[in-house]
Each structure stands twice: as structure tokens, then as C-alpha cells.
């Protein structure tokens with residue numbers, strides 16, 4: 362086996378025929394899964410559409426055993442790396458492996474790997490690390506149950522979001538998805554398969570959560586569940602002033618459970634008729650229109666929308682208006698600029714899938730997405746609004762600009778995620794869409810614009826962290842992790858000492 366791997370890497374350096382060699386490897390490893398030759402191209406691309414590299418092979422492991430064999434085999438070679446690929450929805454090549462093995466984690470997901478377990482009166486779903494959250498939802502609903510903490514879009518994998526954090530409008534209450542799993546099965550960079558939790562192999566458990574794929578490959582996760590509601594009242598209200606928007610958003614996320622909405626998000630939009638970035642993005646159904654004459658006379662070129670949702674059961678339908686009105690009465694949005702619809706819980710959670718279908722129909726789903734996501738401290742968010750939203754981005758980003766508050770106390774500081782200081786911080790998501798067939802120069806220009814925003818924040822003492830970070834130098838990674846850098850490096854030494862895993866994050870170099 363070692364001889365095979367040595368040959369692969371050397372021969373491949375000379376641009377030989379990798380497919381035959383990979384076939385030899387996989388035969389020698391006696392994998393239950395398969396190697397996909399034709400689709401290796403897929404493994405060299407991601408949603409960002411900015412980077413592409415050529416992997417040696419795209420392997421479809423059938424379970425943790427296969428994953429372990431592949432990692433062990435890589436460790437016996439001088440320079441082979443292994444990247445778990447969830448659904449490839451990263452922006453900057455984080456799930457890629459240049460001339461390494463890319464593992465299609467979705468091939469681990471089989472219906473029979475899903476089960477619901479009840480432990481000490483609470484319900485959990487055991488799910489594959491490669492399962493899409495939309496499938497987890499579907500399966501849990503069959504039991505009348507649902508995970509508590511989501512992402513906005515559900516065609517993402519469990520292992521992929523847990524390697525970052527997984528945030529959405531429920532995070533203020535339940536914490537990110539990393540705060541809502543209690544046990545993982547992980548294949549480390551040494552190829553060991555371990556079960557870990559807060560009490561068993563706890564260092565591995567907390568390392569892997571938010572660990573950017575650096576310490577192990579998540580093959581199974583135990584996700585905390587709660588009873589599923591039937592319906593959702595989905596609401597959008599408009600603000601002309603950032604101060605009013607943040608006051609109300611922060612008020613809602615700091616209320617106790619039962620005294621607020623179940624979901625709180627927000628976004629910035631342009632005060633114009635642009636269908637992708639302006640006022641038409643606010644109404645929730647085709648029969649609703651945004652009447653700009655309702656806006657205060659001195660409204661600026663940028664406006665804010667608070668997006669809210671309240672869950673209910675069909676039997677609670679008669680009282681939902683009262684519940685919603687008593688919450689909305691406490692808010693200071695622009696009168697009459699309120700939009701609402703009632704949708705099923707599933708339709709609400711799958712709302713971005715509809716946007717995906719539209720984007721696909723308009724050919725903009727496949728074009729590059731130079732997205733920038735960050736966490737900005739409450740103490741600097743007003744300055745951020747003045748400089749970034751009202752100035753640098755006053756013409757929008759071709760897609761949504763999300764901004765909503767989160768609470769640090771709902772995050773576990775033992776995980777590998779790093780956050781700004783202070784209890785309240787904001788998720789800022791610049792979800793840029795580019796026109797079909799966008800050429801490289803435009804993408805480079807947008808990437809540069811993102812860098813200027815980050816540069817502005819760094820040079821002006823804004824307390825922020827990139828979410829789904831992307832850096833090129835060790836210096837930048839050190840700055841990103843701050844006083845957690847030593848811990849991150851130590852974790853790497855413990856669990857992936859040869860730096861085999863997730864090379865696309867570009868944090869560590871493979872050690873021969």
C-alpha cells in the first residue's frame with residue numbers, strides 16, 4: 362500500500378495517469394465506496410466559483426471505515442492530503458485538495474443511518490455528517506420533531522456547517538448549530554475513529570466544532586430536537602434609521618423565550634426600485650407592494666428590514682394575530698411598512714430553495730459568488746453602517762446584505778470558533794450575486810472590494826471576525842484567532858499532526 366501511494370504522488374508530479382493509480386489505491390484499501398473519475402471536476406469547484414484546483418480523485422466513501430482507511434493511507438504518503446467535501450458550498454476553495462483526495466461526504470448519507478433517540482427525556486437525531494440539513498428536516502418531521510437551530514439555506518451538510526458554526530434567525534435563542542449537537546463520531550487526521558462529546562474525548566469534540574475541518578472528519582452527529590410547529594407567521598417590517606433597527610433587533614433577541622419571536626434576522630436594502638437589491642425585495646408575496654410614499658421624507662438611500670417569524674400549531678391559529686400584534690406593538694418600524702404571510706414550517710425553512718430555483722432560472726446560481734461573511738461587535742456596528750453600508754456599498758451587492766444580532770452567551774467558547782468581544786455582535790453577510798458569464802476582471806474587482814472592507818475594519822480598530830474565514834498568510838490566521846491561536850495549533854498537533862485534513866483552508870502545510 363505504501364508503495365502504491367509513493368508511486369501516485371511521484372508519478373503524478375510528472376503528470377502521469379492518476380486514475381489508474383487511484384484505482385490501485387482504492388483496490389488495495391478494499392473500500393466499500395467508489396472512486397468517481399468523471400466527476401472529479403465537481404470536486405475542484407465550489408459555490409464561490411472563484412477558485413478551482415485539480416484533485417487526484419473524488420472518492421465516495423460508504424462509511425467511517427472507508428474514511429479512516431483513506432486518511433491512514435494518505436498519512437503513509439509523503440504529501441497526500443484529504444478534504445471532506447460537504448456540498449461544496451464554500452466560497453474560497455475550503456473543501457478542495459490540490460492533487461489530494463476529495464471525499465464526497467454526501468455518499469455517507471443513507472436513510473438507514475438516520476435514527477431518533479430519546480435520552481433523559483430529550484429527543485435527538487443521529488444523522489450522517491454528510492446528510493443535507495433539508496433531508497434531516499424531512500426525516501425529523503416524520504416524528505413530529507425538528508432541530509432547533511438552522512442555517513437560512515438547507516442544501517448544506519451537517520459536517521460542513523458544524524465545521525463553521527451554522528447560524529440563522531434562531532441562533533439568538535439556541536446558539537449556533539455547534540451548540541445544538543451533543544455527540545459526534547469523528548475520523549481524526551491520524552485515521553482513528555472516535556466518538557466524542559462534552560464528557561468523552563471532549564477536547565476532540567470541541568476542537569472539531571467550528572474547527573474548519575482541521576482536526577477530524579465528522580461522520581455522524583447527534584442533533585438536539587424539539588417538537589415541530591405546523592405553521593409560521595413570517596413578517597417583515599421596515600426602518601429608515603439604523604439606530605431604530607438595531608434598537609428593536611437587540612430588544613427582541615434579549616427577551617426571554619415566549620416573550621419574543623422564534624426567528625429574528627434583518628437585512629439592508631437600497632431605497633430604489635432595483636428588483637434584486639431595492640424595495641421590491643421586501644414584500645413577501647406577489648400581491649404585496651412596497652409603497653415608498655410611506656417612508657419618512659428624509660429617508661436615505663439605504664433602508665433596513667427586520668425579518669421575524671413566530672411558530673404556531675394549527676390549533677393556535679385563532680390567537681396568532683393577538684400574539685403577533687402584541688409583540689409588534691413594542692417596535693418602532695415605519696408605520697404601514699409591514700408585510701406578512703402564513704406559511705408551513707417546512708416552506709419557511711426551505712424559503713431559500715425557492716430563491717435558488719429563481720437564480721438557477723436566471724443563470725445566476727452558477728456564476729461566481731464572492732461572498733463576505735463576518736461578525737461585527739455591537740460596539741462598532743454603527744460605524745460599520747456609516748462607512749460600509751451607507752458609503753462603500755450604497756449601490757448594493759447584487760444580492761442580500763444580511764445583518765442581525767447574536768448573543769455570545771449562546772456560544773460555547775470551548776469550540777474552535779472565534780468571536781468579537783462583548784455579549785452582542787452582528788452577523789453581516791454580503792451575499793453577492795454576479796451576472797451570468799461574469800468574467801474574471803469583474804470578480805477580481807469585487808474580491809478587492811471585499812478586501813477593502815476587511816482592511817478598513819482592521820485599520821480602524823473595528824472589533825470583527827470573519828465568518829467562514831479566508832486568509833492567505835499565517836500572520837493573518839494568527840490575527841484571526843488572536844489569543845486562541847496557540848490552542849488551535851495545539852489541537853492540530855494533537856489530532857492531525859501531519860496536516861492532512863482540509864488543506865483548502867490554507868492554514869497549515871502538509872508535513873511529510
Ligand code: FAD
Pocket residue numbers: 408444445446447448449450451452455456457466490491511512513514516517518519520521522524525526527528529573574575577578579580829863865866
Ligand atoms: P463544504 O463547503 O463542502 O465544506 C466546508 C468546510 O468544511 C471545508 O473545509 C470542508 O473540508 C469541511 N467539511 C465538510 N464536511 C465535513 C465533515 N463532515 N467533517 C469535517 N469537515 C468537513 N452558513 C450559515 O452559517 N448560515 C447560513 O444561513 C448560510 N447560508 C448559506 C446559503 C448559501 C446559498 C450558501 C452557498 C452557503 C450558506 N452558508 C450559511 C455557508 C455554509 O455554512 C458553508 O458553505 C459551509 O461550508 C457548509 O457548506 P457545505 O456543507 O457545502 O460544506
